[in-house]
Amino acid sequence: MNTQTIMTLIDQYGYLAIIFLIMLENVFPPIPSEVILTFTGFLTLTSHLTVWGAILASTLGSILGAILLYGIGRLVSVERLSQFVGTRMGRLLRLKQSDIERASTFFNRRGSIAIFYGRFVPVVRSLISIPAGMAEYPFWSFVVLSILGAAIWNTVLIYAGALAGNHWKTVLGWFEDASSIILIVVIILIVLVSVLYYLKKQRKN
Structure with missing residues (x-):
């Protein structure tokens, strides 16, 4: 979906368009929330939309998308992954039951941090809901943390668009650059942690 289509909707x-687009953005990460929210902020200056109404609508869209992905995670579940371990593909990937249990335990201990802060990271804000469902992270805790994180992110971008006015595209560029940097940093950290975990596991073996 291109920028012009988003703006037209x-x-x-x-x-209604804000709710739908943000929900879709949570399910399909390539749809940019930065465009949706900064343009929405600008529209609060020139249309019937209000800043608070836009924040509520975008946060509702965020939580609907998050719940949908959480449900998908519950359908996959740790139990189904455990069954996958014994398959040929599971053996090829060197997937072990202990790894699945460890990941599930880690998410239930540290998941609140991942769920909350993940809402500020592109792509991660969508994907984080799936492991939350798989690990059977408490549903209402997941909802509350998702609402808090999404509301902060949405508020910042909508207010930025409103304050920038006709220059909202300039602000959009800043946010897009910042989001790209954050995503790169997160990917690097994930790779480093994965490598360290692998080396530690090799030493034990």
């Missing part, structure tokens, strides 16, 4: 359908 919000301009024509207001809050």
Whole structure:
């Protein structure tokens, strides 16, 4: 979905379009929330939309998308992954039951941090809901943390778009650059942690 389509939908359908687009952005990460939210902020200056109404609509869209992915994670479940361990593909990937149990335990201990802060990271804000469901992270805790994280992210971008006015595209560029840097840093950290974990496991063996 291109930027012009996003802008047209919000301009024509207001809050309903915001809810739908943000929900879709949570399920399909390539759809940029930065465009949706900064343009929405700008529209609060020129249309019937209000800043608080836009924040509520975007946060509702965020949580609907998050719950959908959480449900997908519950369908996959740790039990189904455990069954996958014994398959040929599981053996090829060197997947072990102990690894699955360790990952599930880690998420239930540290998942609150990942769920909350993950809402500020591109792609991660969508994907984090799936392991939360797989690990059977408490549903209402997941919802509350997701709402808090999403509301902060949405508020910042909508207010930025409103304050920038006609220069909202300039602000959008700043956010897109910052989001790209954050995503790169997160990927590097994940790779480093994975390598360290692998080396530690090799030493034990």
